Amino acid sequence: xxxxxxxxxxxxxxxxxxxxxxxxxxxxxxxxxxxxxxxxxxxxxxxxxxxxxxxxxxxxxxxxxxxxxxxxxxxxxxxxxxxxxxxxxxxxxxxxxxxxxxxxxxxxxxxxxxxxxxxxxxxxxxxxxxxxxxxxxxxxxxxxxxxxxxxxxxxxxxxxxxxxxxxxxxxxxxxxxxxxxxxxxxxxxxxxxxxxxxxxxxxxxxxxxxxxxxxxxxxxxxxxxxxxxxxxxxxxxxxxxxxxxxxxxxxxxxxxxxxxxxxxxxxxxxxxxxxxxxxxxxxxxxxxxxxxxxxxxxxxxxxxxxxxxxxxx
DNA sequence: AGTGGCTCCTGGCGGC
DNA sequence: TGCCGCCAGGAGCCAC
Numbered sequence: 001x002x003x004x005x006x007x008x009x010x011x012x013x014x015x016x017x018x019x020x021x022x023x024x025x026x027x028x029x030x031x032x033x034x035x036x037x038x039x040x041x042x043x044x045x046x047x048x049x050x051x052x053x054x055x056x057x058x059x060x061x062x063x064x065x066x067x068x069x070x071x072x073x074x075x076x077x078x079x080x081x082x083x084x085x086x087x088x089x090x091x092x093x094x095x096x097x098x099x100x101x102x103x104x105x106x107x108x109x110x111x112x113x114x115x116x117x118x119x120x121x122x123x124x125x126x127x128x129x130x131x132x133x134x135x136x137x138x139x140x141x142x143x144x145x146x147x148x149x150x151x152x153x154x155x156x157x158x159x160x161x162x163x164x165x166x167x168x169x170x171x172x173x174x175x176x177x178x179x180x181x182x183x184x185x186x187x188x189x190x191x192x193x194x195x196x197x198x199x200x201x202x203x204x205x206x207x208x209x210x211x212x213x214x215x216x217x218x219x220x221x222x223x224x225x226x227x228x229x230x231x232x233x234x235x236x237x238x239x240x241x242x243x244x245x246x247x248x249x250x251x252x253x254x255x256x257x258x259x260x261x262x263x264x265x266x267x268x269x270x271x272x273x274x275x276x277x278x279x280x281x282x283x284x285x286x287x288x289x290x291x292x293x294x295x296x297x298x299x300x301x302x303x304x305x306x307x308x309x310x311x312x313x
Numbered sequence: 314a315g316t317g318g319c320t321c322c323t324g325g326c327g328g329c
Numbered sequence: 330t331g332c333c334g335c336c337a338g339g340a341g342c343c344a345c
Contacts, residue, residue: 001338032322058339074339075322108322110339151316160340168338256317258338278317 002073004132004165005208005229006219007058010079013222014062014102015053017081021096022049023064033091033104034113044115045069050096057128057164062094068116069094070124071104077111079104081222102222128164132205137163139198146186146194152276153189154182155256157201166201169214172236172261174204181269182260183253183279207232235261253282 002010023045028038036044048064055061060079062069071079077091080103092113094102104111116124129145130136145162156162157171166174175182178200180193189197213219213227216237220226230237234244238261239252248265256278269275275283 003339072339075337076324106322107324108338110322149315155316158339257319259336276316 001075001167001169001216002077002213002219003058003167003170003208004055004205005170005211006213006227007055007060007073007165008209009213009221009227010060010073011053011055014060014079014081017100018050018062018096018102019052020050021098021100022047023069023094024097025093025095027093027095028091029089029093030091030106030109032109033106033111036115041113041115044117045094055165056125056131057160058167059125063118066118068114068118068121068124070114070116072112074106074108074110074112076108077104077106078220079222080220080224082224128160129162131164132166132201137198139195142198143191143194146189149186150276151186152182152255152279152282153180153184153186153197154258154260155276155278156186158256158258163201165205168258168260169216169233169236170201170204170208173234174201176235176261176263176267177204179267181267181273182255182262183269183275183282185274185276185279188274235263237261251286253286255279255282 026038026041026045028034028041034041044067045064048067050062050064052063053061054063058072060071060073062071071077073079081100082103088105091104091106091109091111093104096102104113114124130141142163146156149156154171154175157166157174158168172182174197178193178196180189180197208214208229211227211229211232212221212225214229214233215226216230235250238250240249242248243250243263243266246263246265248263250261251264253260260282
C-alpha cells in the first residue's frame with residue numbers, strides 16, 4: 001500500500017526524468033480513474049511543461065506550468081515508465097514529448113487522478129494535515145492534535161487530517177517503535193509519550209524512504225524496482241512470529257476495520273490506562289476468537305468443564 | 314464535532 | 330480439481 005515513503009520514492013524516481021518534458025496527451029483507459037473526462041484533462045494539461053515533482057501526503061504531484069497533475073495510488077496504483085502495458089489494463093497514460101509515456105496501472109481501481117489549477121492547490125489539499133517532515137509537525141502540534149480524542153491511537157494516526165501520509169504499515173511500525181499500544185485512547189497519551197510517538201513517526205517514515213518503500217502487495221517504483229522496507233518490518237504482517245526485540249509472539253487485532261499488529265510485551269497496556277471504546281471492543285473480539293480457536297488451551301483437557309481460571313471478561 | 318461502520322474493487326487464497 | 334466466499338485496505342460518505 002503506497003504510503004508516504006512509497007509515494008516519495010515514486011516522486012524521486014519521476015523527478016529524474018519528467019521535468020522539462022512537455023505533456024502531449026492524456027488517454028483515459030478507465031473512466032473510474034477520474035471525475036474529469038479525458039477531454040477536460042487534455043484541455044487542462046496539454047502542451048504544458050513539467051516544472052517539478054512533488055508529494056503531499058500520499059499524493060503524487062506532477063507540477064506543470066500553471067497546473068498540477070495529481071495522482072493518488074490508493075491501494076494498488078502503480079505509475080510506471082514502461083514501453084508498453086504488458087497486457088495489463090492501463091487506467092490512464094500521460095504521454096510526454098519527447099517519447100516518454102507514464103502508465104498508470106491499478107488492479108483494484110481505487111486510484112484517482114486530477115488536473116488541479118495551481119491556484120487551487122491549497123483548496124484541493126485543505127483537508128490534509130501537516131507533512132510529517134514539515135516545520136508545522138512538531139511535538140507540540142502532535143500533543144494538541146491528540147488532546148481530548150477518544151479514538152484509538154492507531155485510528156488517529158490513519159486520519160489524514162491529523163498528519164498526512166501515514167498508512168496502515170507505518171502506523172503499526174511507528175507505534176511499535178514508540179512502545180505504545182494501538183488501542184490506547186489518543187487523548188490519554190502523555191507528553192513524554194507524544195514526544196516518543198513524534199520521533200518514532202519521523203524515524204519510521206525516514207527508514208521507509210531510505211529503503212525505497214515497502215513492496216508488500218504490488219508496490220514498485222516507476223522503473224519497476226521493488227523497495228526493501230518489508231524486509232525489516234517489526235510487526236506489520238508478522239502475526240504469530242517472534243518480536244525482533246523480545247521474542248514474544250506478534251499479535252493482530254482489527255481496529256476500525258484495519259488489521260493492526262503489535263508486540264504485547266514491547267507495547268504493553270498498563271492497568272488503568274484509558275482505552276478507546278473501539279480498542280476495548282477489538283481486544284474483546286480477539287479474546288473471543290482465541291477462545292473459539294482454542295488458543296492457549298492445553299491439549300484437550302479431558303472432562304473439566306470450563307474451570308474458571310483466567311476466564312472471560 | 315468526533316467516532317465508527319459501510320462502501321468501493323478485484324486478485325489471491327483457504328476451505329470444501 | 331474446481332468453485333465459492335472471504336479478505337486486504339485509503340478515503341469518502343453517512344448515521345449516531
